[in-house]
Structure formats: structure tokens, C-alpha cells
Amino acid sequence: MRTRMIATAxxxxxxxxxxxxxxxxDFDADTIEVGRFxxxxxxxxxxxxxxxxxxxxxxxxxDAWFERARLxxxxxxxxxxxxxxxxxxxxxxxxxxxxxVAAVGQPGEQLLDDGFYAxxxxxxxxxxxxxxxxxxxxEDVSDEVFGALDDAxxxxxxxxxxxxxxxxIISRARAxxxxxxxxxxxxxxxLYGGGRYxxxxxxxxxxxxxxxxxxxxMGFFGGDPDNFTYPRYALDFAFLRIYEDxxxxxxxxxxxxxxxxxxxxxxxxxxxxxxxxxxxxxxxxIRFQGEVTVPAQISxxxxxxxxxxxYYEADPQRAETMGVRDLMFSLSNALKAxxxxxxxxxxxxxxxxxxxxxxxxxxxxxxxxxxxxxxxxLLDRVAQIQVQKRGLAAAYAAFLSITxxxxxxxxxxxxxxxxxxxxxxxxxATNSQQRLDQLQQIQDMPPVLERGLLENRLTDxxxxxxTDHPAARFVARYGTxxxxxxxxxxxxxxxxxxxxxxxxxxxxxxxxDPLVQLGAALLPAYNDFAQEWNxxxxxxxxxxIDLGRTRFDVFGQNIPxxxxxxxxxxxxxxxxxxxxxxxxxxxxxxxxVYDRAFGHGETIDWRxxxxxALPPDGLDLATPINFVSTADTYGGNSGSPAVTRxxxxxxxxxxxxxxxxxxxxxxxxxxxxxxMVDVRAIDAALTHAYDADRIIAELIDGxxxxx
Numbered sequence: 001m002r003t004r005m006i007a008t009a010x011x012x013x014x015x016x017x018x019x020x021x022x023x024x025x026d027f028d029a030d031t032i033e034v035g036r037f038x039x040x041x042x043x044x045x046x047x048x049x050x051x052x053x054x055x056x057x058x059x060x061x062x063d064a065w066f067e068r069a070r071l072x073x074x075x076x077x078x079x080x081x082x083x084x085x086x087x088x089x090x091x092x093x094x095x096x097x098x099x100x101v102a103a104v105g106q107p108g109e110q111l112l113d114d115g116f117y118a119x120x121x122x123x124x125x126x127x128x129x130x131x132x133x134x135x136x137x138x139e140d141v142s143d144e145v146f147g148a149l150d151d152a153x154x155x156x157x158x159x160x161x162x163x164x165x166x167x168x169i170i171s172r173a174r175a176x177x178x179x180x181x182x183x184x185x186x187x188x189x190x191l192y193g194g195g196r197y198x199x200x201x202x203x204x205x206x207x208x209x210x211x212x213x214x215x216x217x218m219g220f221f222g223g224d225p226d227n228f229t230y231p232r233y234a235l236d237f238a239f240l241r242i243y244e245d246x247x248x249x250x251x252x253x254x255x256x257x258x259x260x261x262x263x264x265x266x267x268x269x270x271x272x273x274x275x276x277x278x279x280x281x282x283x284x285x286i287r288f289q290g291e292v293t294v295p296a297q298i299s300x301x302x303x304x305x306x307x308x309x310x311y312y313e314a315d316p317q318r319a320e321t322m323g324v325r326d327l328m329f330s331l332s333n334a335l336k337a338x339x340x341x342x343x344x345x346x347x348x349x350x351x352x353x354x355x356x357x358x359x360x361x362x363x364x365x366x367x368x369x370x371x372x373x374x375x376x377x378l379l380d381r382v383a384q385i386q387v388q389k390r391g392l393a394a395a396y397a398a399f400l401s402i403t404x405x406x407x408x409x410x411x412x413x414x415x416x417x418x419x420x421x422x423x424x425x426x427x428x429a430t431n432s433q434q435r436l437d438q439l440q441q442i443q444d445m446p447p448v449l450e451r452g453l454l455e456n457r458l459t460d461x462x463x464x465x466x467t468d469h470p471a472a473r474f475v476a477r478y479g480t481x482x483x484x485x486x487x488x489x490x491x492x493x494x495x496x497x498x499x500x501x502x503x504x505x506x507x508x509x510x511x512x513d514p515l516v517q518l519g520a521a522l523l524p525a526y527n528d529f530a531q532e533w534n535x536x537x538x539x540x541x542x543x544x545i546d547l548g549r550t551r552f553d554v555f556g557q558n559i560p561x562x563x564x565x566x567x568x569x570x571x572x573x574x575x576x577x578x579x580x581x582x583x584x585x586x587x588x589x590x591x592x593v594y595d596r597a598f599g600h601g602e603t604i605d606w607r608x609x610x611x612x613a614l615p616p617d618g619l620d621l622a623t624p625i626n627f628v629s630t631a632d633t634y635g636g637n638s639g640s641p642a643v644t645r646x647x648x649x650x651x652x653x654x655x656x657x658x659x660x661x662x663x664x665x666x667x668x669x670x671x672x673x674x675x676m677v678d679v680r681a682i683d684a685a686l687t688h689a690y691d692a693d694r695i696i697a698e699l700i701d702g703x704x705x706x707x
Contacts, residue, residue, distance in 0.1 A: 032356035039279050039357070039559045040667035041632040042568040044191070045070050046138040046198050047557040053571065057267045059645045068647055069569060071253035073271040073640075075133040075202070080272030081240070082641035084257060084649055085698045088242040088249035089211065090132065092639035093654045093677075094219030097238045098326070100127040101213045113609070115215040117690055121248065121707045124209040124241055132208055132242060133185055135567045137177060137201035141169050141188065145197040146549070155542050169199050177201050191561035193280055194541070195548020200566060207243040212695060214238070214685070215609040221593065223605030224332045228340065230584055230657040230675050232626045233593045235685055237652055237677050239695060248704065255641055257699040258648030261624060261680040264586040266574045270631040270653055270674065272640030274563035278664050280551065283358050284383040286665065290345035292390065294338055296397035301335035303459075304407050307452030314448045322446075327406070337635070340661020350666050364554045371550060378547045385540045392536075395529035398464040398471070402457065402526065405442075409453035411515055413442050414494040416526070419519030422511055440504055444497045454485045470521035488514055565636045572631030577671045579659070587627035587678060590619060616688040625681040627651060628673035634663055642676050651676030 043049045045066060053061035074081040079096035083089070094101075098112065104125040105111045118124040148165035152158040166188045173186045181203040188199050213219070218235040226232055242249040262268060278289070308328045312319040319325070344350045358379070365375040389396075402408055402416075417439040424432035445453070458481035461471035478484035489495050492515040493503035503509040509516070551559070560568075576586045593608075594615065600606040615621060633640065633653050642651035653676050656663065660672035683699075686692040697703040 030359070032352045034353060034357045034360050035668075037632075037669070038353055038666050040277070040663070041570045041572075042274055042277075042560045042563055042634075043570060044138070044198070044557075044560065045135065045567060045569065046140055048569075049557075053269075057571070057645055061645075065647070066569070068253055069269065069271055069643070070135055070138075070567065072255045072647065073135070073567065075135070075273045075565075075567065076208075076639065077130065078636070079638045080636065080640040080653075081132060082271070082639075082649065083242075083251045083254035084239075084641075085254055086251055086702050087698065087704045088244075088251050089254075089695075089698055090208075090240040090242060091641065091649065091652060091682075092238055092240065093236045093652055094214055094216075094238045095236055095654065096639045097127075097210070097213065097240065098216070098219075100130055100210060101238070103128055104210050111213065112216045115218075115609070115611075115690075116210060116213045117692055118209075118211050119694065121241075121705055124211050126207065126209050127240070130206075130208045132205045132240075133202035134205070135200055136180055136203050137173070137199070138567070139199050140196065141199045142196045144169065145188075149545075155538060158542060159538070173199050173201050187566075189564050189566045190545075191564065192548035192552050193562070194545030195550075195552045196561070198566075205242045205244075205249065207246075209241050209243060211239040211241050212686075212690070212692060214690075215611070217607055217609045218612060218685075221606065221608075222596065224329060224336075225605055227333060228336050228656060228658050228661060230626075230628055230655075230673060231588045231592060232655060232675050233588055233590075233596055234626065234654065235677065235681060236654040237682050255643055256646070256648035258644055258650040258679055259683055259700065261678055262574050262627065262644065262650045264574050264576065267571065267645060268574060268629050268631060268642045268650060269569055269571050269645070270629075270633055270637065270640045270642050271567070271569045272633065272637040272653065273565045274568055274632075274634035275565050275636035277563040277634055279666060280548070280562050281665070282379050282382045282547070283355055284379070284386045286345065286351070286354060288386040288389060290342070292393045292396060294342050294345065296393075296400055298335065298338045298342060299397070300400045301331050301338060303456045304401075304453070305331040305335060307449060307456055310452050311446055311449040315446065318446065337661060337664075340658060341664050344662035344665050347662065350662055350668070353666060361551065361554065365550060368554070371553060373546060373550065375547070375550055375554075378543055378550065381543050382540060382547070385536055385543070389533070389536050392529055392533055394464045394466075395525065396533070398460045399526050399529060400460075402522075407453070409450055409457060410442050410445050410497075411450065411454050411488060411492070411494060412457050412518075412522075414439060414500060415515040415519035416523050417442065417519070418494060418509065418513070418516045419523050422516065423523070436504060439494075440497075440501055442497065442500075451485055451489065454488065455481050458484050470525060471518075474518055474521040488518065492516075563634050563636065570632040572629040572669070572674070574627060574629045575673075576628065577659075577673060579671065584628070584657075584673075587624040590615070590621040590623050590625055590681070590684075593625065594621070611689055619684055619688040623680050623684045624678040626675055627678050628657065628675055630669040630672070631674050632663065632667050632669075633660075633674040637674070650679050652679075652682075 048066045050061050072083050074090060076092060076096060079092060081090050081092035084091045101111050101116060104127055145165050148161040149158050152161045169188050170186045174184055177184060183204040183206060185202040185204045188197055190197055214235050221234045222232060305328055308324055312324050362375045365371055402412065405413060417435055421432055421435035421439060424435050458475050462475045462481055465472040475481055475484050478487050492513050493509055494500050494513060494515040574586050576584045596606050597608050633656060637653050640653040641649050642653055643649055653674050655675040657673045657675060660674065662668055663672060686696050694705040698705060
């Protein structure tokens with residue numbers, strides 16, 4: 001049975017025992033000083049920090065400056081990007097368009113391995129189902145939303161009122177700004193956990209074409225081992241172009257090309273779309289994450305990655321065609337990030353400063369007579385929710401991602417759908433045939449992967465549940481999870497898609513089938529868990545809204561909201577840091593690329609493509625390739641432009657160092673860094689390795705390339 005970092009059966013049902021974590025939460029918050037930027041620097045454009053930027057960095061950060069920064073930046077699926085020429089040229093990370101590169105490949109091409117460069121406009125390739133969003137309007141609509149919510153008496157009425165008023169705001173914004181663009185995307189985003197609301201109107205560009213992409217081995221140089229680390233040596237960049245009416249889009253707003261780069265001590269500003277953070281989470285919510293959700297996620301990521309890895313080793317050729325390597329990277333990325341979150345939750349400074357911040361919040365509301373509810377009262381209600389959710393800890397871990405078809409064994413999916421069908425039949429429900437159709441649509445996974453994922457899930461049931469739980473009893477019937485998986489894959493008519501189809505057609509599938517019996521052990525328990533978990537989460541969400549409103553009443557815009565994958569701007573300084581008894585430099589160079597490549601030999605993560613096997617003629621190896629700053633970035637900031645005060649692009653954000661993983665909960669600039677591709681490296685690569693003169697000319701002179 002695999003080793004876990006969390007407790008097993010019996011203990012799991014009550015709590016994830018973690019005494020060290022609990023002890024670290026015991027602080028005298030009166031002795032700890034709250035940092036000015038503990039909640040970060042993910043500033044909103046609708047509350048632009050004009051005075052702070054102007055006073056701190058010595059330039060006029062006025063409305064016009066923020067408008068150009070906002071309109072020059074873009075949001076693309078899962079990432080960020082920016083205009084870098086007046087002809088619709090867009091810069092982003094290579095890893096942000098990896099799927100797009102594969103999608104535009106033609107028969108016989110291996111664009112991920114070989115890279116891509118369109119030498120003319122005609123050769124730029126349209127990317128299917130891709131888009132780029134430009135934020136043209138950001139408005140605070142909190143008063144309108146709260147006006148609707150405050151008239152509601154119950155949580156259910158509040159939810160209905162929120163949906164109604166949100167739809168009204170979106171419809172009105174669509175009509176009001178319809179003349180601004182042919183295609184609009186409008187959303188209402190809740191900020192501060194629902195403490196404020198903003199409507200964002202994006203101009204959506206849907207004709208996006210690939211212009212340039214490096215080889216995967218350069219874009220992802222260092223692979224997973226170097227992910228979330230620094231020093232780094234990745235050439236993680238790509239270029240796209242936006243078209244309108246089949247012509248390059250003439251973009252009024254774009255960033256300049258800062259070919260001279262930056263030096264240590266220079267200020268930079270990063271514009272992008274950071275994903276969800278937990279900086280405004282309460283101490284009890286943080287405690288719950290440290291004891292329950294994060295350990296369970298770490299275990300699930302690790303075991304699922306292991307199953308994928310075993311399959312990849314068994315059949316690498318087929319695994320490549322299925323995109324297993326990308327799935328493995330996604331999981332390892334999430335695993336590394338979650339381990340970083342866990343380390344933060346076990347870090348005395350992090351947790352102590354969070355506790356001090358919460359005490360400051362409590363004390364600030366205690367003296368405010370104008371507040372309907374104090375922070376202490378709201379925090380106590382949140383704490384009570386966490387107590388109730390702890391009763392669901394075992395089910396949370398055992399059922400984690402069980403309905404995700406990408407990472408859940410096909411046999412487990414069939415088990416649940418088959419029992420759902422029999423249950424619907426017994427009730428005479430009208431959707432029983434729909435359940436049967438869904439059962440037959442579940443596709444097989446490769447045998448090695450299927451067995452691995454099935455054994456993982458059965459192990460979860462045995463580990464997490466008490467011995468008298470139906471799912472645990474089912475596994476115990478066979479002795480071990482491995483033996484149970486063997487029996488199910490041998491005996492059940494649901495073991496494959498073809499045998500399932502045959503059983504349904506012949507009418508031989510019964511409640512006695514072992515996988516149907518597994519479904520009988522799972523589905524009722526899962527449905528009970530999901531209903532209770534969702535109810536508690538909904539209640540918690542309503543309290544969080546009140547907390548957010550109270551927090552904003554007290555601190556206003558001095559504290560930025562958590563990340564929401566909506567446009568933000570953050571500031572920082574190019575700066576190295578102390579680590580491992582030495583000092584990380586502010587930037588790395590191409591010398592390091594070859595040092596890593598030759599030092600690691602032919603290891604896949606540091607292998608160079610043929611074009612780069614030896615330094616290209618004319619390349620100065622002292623050219624900076626990656627650099628770091630104290631800017632406050634997070635997942636979703638990949639591809640974000642890093643610009644100077646005159647809005648010249650000097651880098652593309654693509655990673656954080658391991659110290660920056662604490663940013664889920666707190667912003668600590670002492671060692672946390674964001675990592676960027678240096679424009680000097682992009683310039684040198686385009687010039688000396690790829691002969692991409694027409695891109696260089698467009699970046700520097702604005703020259704529109706010929707068709």
C-alpha cells in the first residue's frame with residue numbers, strides 16, 4: 001500500500017492529525033508586526049494606485065498611463081499576453097500556446113519539437129478555438145449588487161438576487177458598449193470574496209494566428225525539475241498576431257520594445273491575470289486547508305502522477321499521442337505548488353503574520369459603531385462551518401476528482417453510472433435511459449493506466465474511510481486494493497467499453513455485477529457528501545461576502561483583493577536574493593544554458609534542439625536570458641508583460657521561485673520572486689538562431705511584414 005503524508009483510516013474520519021501544524025498556529029499576535037503589503041500588490045485598474053506608483057517610483061502614473069497599460073495587455077485562455085506592435089503582434093509564453101502550436105501543425109510536421117516561424121504574413125496560421133480579450137471597461141458596480149442583495153432575507157434569496165442583478169448588469173453593459181467592438185465578452189467579478197463587485201467589458205479577438213514559437217526543448221528548458229525554481233534558463237516565448245477582416249489588426253495601444261533590458265534595482269510593472277489566491281482567508285479556513293484539503297490534494301496529485309508515469313514508461317509512443325506528458329506536467333506543477341502551499345502553512349512567519357493581520361481586522365471593527373456586524377462575529381461563524389466540514393474530511397479525500405473523466409478510472413465511472421441507471425429504473429425515473437446512454441459513452445483507458453487509476457481509487461477508500469463504510473467494506477471483501485482491482489477487471493461486464501455494450505445489448509447487466517456493486521457502495525455516499533459539502537460551502541460563501549464588505553469598509557483600497565483571473569497590475573524591483581547559503585543573481589545568461597545542458601548530458605529535461613546544440617553564430621553568451629523581480633505574480637500571470645515606467649516591454653513573466661509559492665497566502669518580497677524571459681534573450685534568439693528579421697523589424701521600427 002502506498003505511503004501517504006496524511007493519516008489513514010479511523011484518524012481520517014475525525015481530522016487530518018497534524019500536531020506540528022496546529023502548534024505553529026499558536027502565536028501571540030500582539031508581538032507580530034503586520035507588513036504593509038502582506039495582502040499583496042495585485043492592484044485593480046478600477047482602483048488604480050496612481051498616488052502610490054507616482055510617489056514610490058518618481059513618475060506621473062496618471063489615468064493616461066494606466067489606460068495605455070490596460071489596453072496594451074491581453075488575456076488569453078489560461079494566461080496573459082500583450083500587444084507589442086501597432087500591427088496586432090502579440091507576445092506571450094511558449095507554454096501558454098503549446099496546444100495552439102500542436103493544433104496548427106500540418107501532416108508530417110512536428111512543430112512542438114521543431115518550432116515554427118512564419119516568414120510572411122501569408123504563412124501565419126489561424127489557431128482554432130482561440131481568442132484574446134482586451135479590457136476596455138472596468139467599473140465598480142458594488143452599490144447596485146448590494147442594493148439587490150440587501151433586500152433578500154435568506155441565503156437562497158440572496159443567491160437568486162445576485163444572479164438576477166448580475167445578468168442585468170451584463171446585459172446593460174453589452175448594449176451600452178456594443179459599438180466598441182464586433183465581439184464583446186462581459187463578466188461581473190466578485191472581489192474581496194464578494195465584498196465588492198466590478199463589471200469588466202472585454203473586446204474579444206477571435207482571429208488569432210501563430211507567428212513564431214521556439215522548440216519545446218528551449219521553451220521548457222529545465223523541464224519539471226526546474227519548474228518553480230531559480231536560477232532558470234528557459235526561452236519561454238512565442239508570438240501571435242490578431243487579425244480583423246483578414247488583415248493585421250491595427251492596434252492603437254501596444255507596449256514599446258525595451259531592447260536594452262533592465263538592471264538590478266530597476267522598477268518594473270507586470271500586467272496580467274493572476275488566479276485565485278487565499279490571502280483573505282480566515283485563520284480557521286487556513287487551518288482547515290492545512291489539515292484537510294491541501295494534504296488530500298498532495299496525495300491525489302502524487303498518486304495520479306505516478307499512475308500516468310507508469311503508463312508512460314510502459315508505452316511511451318502511445319502515451320505521447322495521448323498527450324500524457326502534458327498531463328503529467330500539469331499534475332507535477334500542481335503537486336509542486338501544493339507542496340509549496342503546505343510549506344507556507346507550516347511556516348511560523350507566514351502563519352504568525354496571518355494571525356496578526358486577522359487580529360488587526362478584529363480590533364479595527366470592534367471600535368466601529370457604524371458596522372452591523374464585527375469581524376469577530378463573522379469569523380466565529382466561519383469557524384463553525386469549518387467544524388462541520390471536518391466531519392466530511394474523509395469523504396473529501398476519498399472522492400477528490402472522482403467525477404473528472406480525465407483522471408478517474410473508466411471502471412469507476414461505469415460503476416457510478418450503472419448503479420445510477422438501476423436506481424433510476426427502480427424509481428421509474430424518466431432519465432434512466434439517459435443514464436444508460438451515458439454509461440455506454442465512457443471510453444476505455446489503456447490497460448496499464450486503467451489499472452493504476454483504479455487501484456489508486458480503491459486504496460483511497462481503504463485508507464480514508466472507517467472499516468464499516470460501504471466502500472471500505474467493498475475493498476476488504478477482496479483483501480487488498482490491488483486484489484480488488486484485479487477481480488473487477490476480470491469479472492465485471494463493465495470492464496471495457498465493448499463488454500459494456502454487449503451486456504447492455506443482451507440485457508445481462510445486473511445488480512450482481514461487481515462494478516455495479518461498487519457503484520452501490522459509492523454513489524449514495526458520494527451524493528450525500530456532495531450535497532452536504534455544497535450546502536456548507538454556500539453558507540460559507542455568504543458569510544465571506546459579509547466579511548469582504550466589512551473588510552473593505554475598514555481598509556478600503558489599501559488592501560487589494562485576492563486574485564480572480566481578472567486583469568491586475570503589480571509593481572516590483574529587479575533584485576536577486578539570498579538562497580542556499582549563496583546569492584541568486586538578478587539575471588542569468590546563455591552561458592548557463594550550455595552549462596546546464598552539458599552538465600546534465602542527454603537528460604531529456606536539459607536536452608537542446610539541433611539548432612541550439614552549439615551556440616548560434618554571433619550569439620553573445622553573456623546575454624541575459626531570464627531575470628527576477630519582487631513583482632507580485634501568481635498562476636495566470638504566465639505571459640504577462642513586464643514593462644518599465646515608460647511602458648516598454650522588458651520581459652515576459654513565466655514562473656515563480658520556490659519561495660514565491662507562499663504567495664497563495666501572503667506576499668513576502670524578501671525572497672519570493674517572479675521569473676521572466678528577458679527581451680534581450682528574445683532579441684538575440686530571433687536574430688542569431690532563427691533569422692527572424694521581419695519580427696525584429698516590426699518590434700523595433702513598427703515595419704509591417706510583407707505578405
